[in-house]
Amino acid sequence: KKPVFILAIESSCDDTAAAVLENDKVRSNVVANQLIHQEFGGVVPELASRAHQQNIVPVIDAALKKANISKEDLSAIAFTQGPGLMGSLLVGSSFAKSLSLALDVPLIAVNHMQAHILAHFIDEENFDKPDFPFLALTISGGHTQIVKVSNYFEMEVIGETTDDAVGEAFDKSAKILGLPYPGGPLVDKYAQLGNPKAFAFTKPKVPGLDFSFSGLKTAILYFIQKEVAKNPEFITENLNDICASIQHTIIEILMDKLKLAVKETGINRIAIGGGVSANSGIRKTLKEAESKYGWKTFIPKFEYTTDNAAMIGIVGYQKFLIENFENSSVVSKARIAL
Numbered sequence: 001k002k003p004v005f006i007l008a009i010e011s012s013c014d015d016t017a018a019a020v021l022e023n024d025k026v027r028s029n030v031v032a033n034q035l036i037h038q039e040f041g042g043v044v045p046e047l048a049s050r051a052h053q054q055n056i057v058p059v060i061d062a063a064l065k066k067a068n069i070s071k072e073d074l075s076a077i078a079f080t081q082g083p084g085l086m087g088s089l090l091v092g093s094s095f096a097k098s099l100s101l102a103l104d105v106p107l108i109a110v111n112h113m114q115a116h117i118l119a120h121f122i123d124e125e126n127f128d129k130p131d132f133p134f135l136a137l138t139i140s141g142g143h144t145q146i147v148k149v150s151n152y153f154e155m156e157v158i159g160e161t162t163d164d165a166v167g168e169a170f171d172k173s174a175k176i177l178g179l180p181y182p183g184g185p186l187v188d189k190y191a192q193l194g195n196p197k198a199f200a201f202t203k204p205k206v207p208g209l210d211f212s213f214s215g216l217k218t219a220i221l222y223f224i225q226k227e228v229a230k231n232p233e234f235i236t237e238n239l240n241d242i243c244a245s246i247q248h249t250i251i252e253i254l255m256d257k258l259k260l261a262v263k264e265t266g267i268n269r270i271a272i273g274g275g276v277s278a279n280s281g282i283r284k285t286l287k288e289a290e291s292k293y294g295w296k297t298f299i300p301k302f303e304y305t306t307d308n309a310a311m312i313g314i315v316g317y318q319k320f321l322i323e324n325f326e327n328s329s330v331v332s333k334a335r336i337a338l
């Protein structure tokens, strides 16, 4: 049987990404990060869309080249329809539409949040695919959700944040500590050298499976201000312990809700996705939960956690199999349900 070759394009936020999949295997996965946003301490939408415009052709060329296939071999073009920044999404969708018209191949629209979840179905050695149904914890800079996944396209959000996303909690805490944007990976790095029990931050009380992180950010801010008033060197002298304690608190919040979700649904297969699932503490805690609670946990390969196009490609492949195609009037959506 002839293999399916999908070219996938992701441009929802500040990374321009393209990937080529042969069926459910990744032939290439290219990401161009936009470093420009660092000096502004956050993503500047206007700059993001401009950078996408500059990067998109070279990134797609690189993906095709690495995959060692020509445009004429492609079976379909998949792109991120949303959620995301409108100006960024439009660059990817316009390019995808033009290419699908030029090559006369189907166009496939992909939901970015579904893609973070379905990234687990990329065929990779030493990585198991979760059996349905399973629970997905999607944690990124924009989202924090617990999703009950009954099938590839049958997903239900059973808990989500009422304010900040986990990634924001990491990034805003890092900012309070004077670390550059995005601070999440740095908090992770320093946390590995610190004592997670050094400082205690109160956890929010949110009913059910929902989350809240804005209170934690404020608690950290007041704590740091108070300590720095007493000792101006407090942050530098305790950076590792502060980061370890913040990370520990965030992980406890996530684990408390996961435990409740397992109890309520009776499902003990847990898959994580989204940029924050790159966090070493979260990965370790979830691995340990297998023996501790008898869960089966699924932790994606590092390059499929932060924004990437391979995850868009695997959804594209699943949609290709059921011929879920779009015509060229399909529109980008800044907000889009699962």
Ligand code: KG4
Pocket: 013, 139, 140, 141, 142, 143, 166, 167, 168, 170, 171, 182, 183, 184, 185, 188, 274, 275, 276, 277, 278, 279, 280, 305, 306, 307
């Ligand atoms: O999924 P993603 O790449 O983009 C969004 O769709 O938001 O997630 C980016 C978020 C940022 O907040 C970043 O700080 C966080 O993921 N992040 C981490 C780590 N790596 C990325 N947070 C904690 N620890 C990490 N190792």
Ligand code: ZN
Pocket: 112, 116, 140, 274, 275, 306, 307
């Ligand atoms: Zn994402």
